[in-house]
Amino acid sequence: MWGRGGFSESNFEGGGGGFLHDTSGGGHGFGSQAQDTKRSGSRSQSMMSVTVHQLVNADQDGDGFTINGKEVHQVTLIGRIVSVEESSTNIMYKIWDKTAEPLNIRKWIEVDDGSLEGDKRSECREGVMVRVTGHLRSFQGQRSMIAFGIAPVTDFNEITYHLMDVVYTHLAITKGVGGQSKSLATGLVNTEASHSHMGLSSTQNEIYEWILHCPEEAGISMEELSSKARAKSLTTHQVRQVIEFLSNEGHIYSTIDDDHFKATDG
Structure with missing residues (x-):
């Protein structure tokens, strides 16, 4: 491509x-x-x-x-x-x-x-x-x-994923493409494989997945992330370190305040 x-x-x-x-x-x-x-x-x-x-x-x-x-x-x-x-x-x-x-x-x-x-x-x-x-x-x-x-870019699947995202969002704005079409479009790419390009550690990837799959419009809260982390024997400090890394890399962004996050690919 x-x-x-x-x-x-x-x-x-x-x-x-x-x-x-x-x-x-x-x-x-x-x-x-x-x-x-x-x-x-x-x-x-x-x-x-x-x-x-x-x-x-x-x-x-x-x-x-x-x-x-x-x-x-x-x-x-x-x-x-x-x-x-x-x-x-x-x-x-x-x-x-x-x-x-x-x-x-x-x-x-x-x-x-x-x-x-x-x-x-x-x-x-x-x-x-x-x-x-x-x-x-x-x-x-x-x-x-x-x-x-x-x-x-370490995995060239990331390029394909990005271009598909560009095409879909263009159609969503100009043609009014709905949620079902988005599911069909994004389904063409193996989601798990598309995330592996980011070179994340297992802990970073797990926290990223929690953020990515949160259905809330405002994103997932730091409180909920900390709760999930405790079940994995992770401290809040470790979670905050991962959050800062993912934010600085552009993989996630904060929403209504500095303690709610969504994935940029979500």
Whole structure:
């Protein structure tokens, strides 16, 4: 699917298309580096699966963006790194997904980044396929992203899953596709296999599954997660460590407050 041609722009003409999981949540500004890197704020918004083409064609109103009339908050995309420029404070990636020209994506380097984060940065080099989560911004007419998560794609089933998600959500917005169609579409991919790409430990994967399969609109609460964890001889502290990891990686996000979570693929 990424070998020859990839996604064609003609597949998503007319306002640039649109791919949205959830229309709830407020906007997020880009007035300062502190805002861009504030993870608690980042996790509180809804998540869109998109292509670069959708981002560069999104409608803009002030600091906010819409795709097919739906507000754009957090976004996630998959593409190949074509260039990397690193400074003492940030890394600028150019990422290409074959739907438009490469997009500039900036990832700030935080002073408290540990060795794990450093190892991850070293893996994100030219030619590597990565998943990026972050916020869309515009400066002097040029679209870019501020990333709060970027990680190599280790299982190429993730690309298929992402593109199916993009197609489904586009149809859900423009054609009014319902829940049964979503089940049929997502059923084409083995869900368990699609999660294994994330390279999670068994504990991380188990907690992620609890979050993913929670039917509540507001997501699963920290209290419920802790209760489930106690049955597995896990402490609340261990659960919070996993939650922070999953949030920073863009696998989950907080909803009504900092103690309720949903999976971005849910």
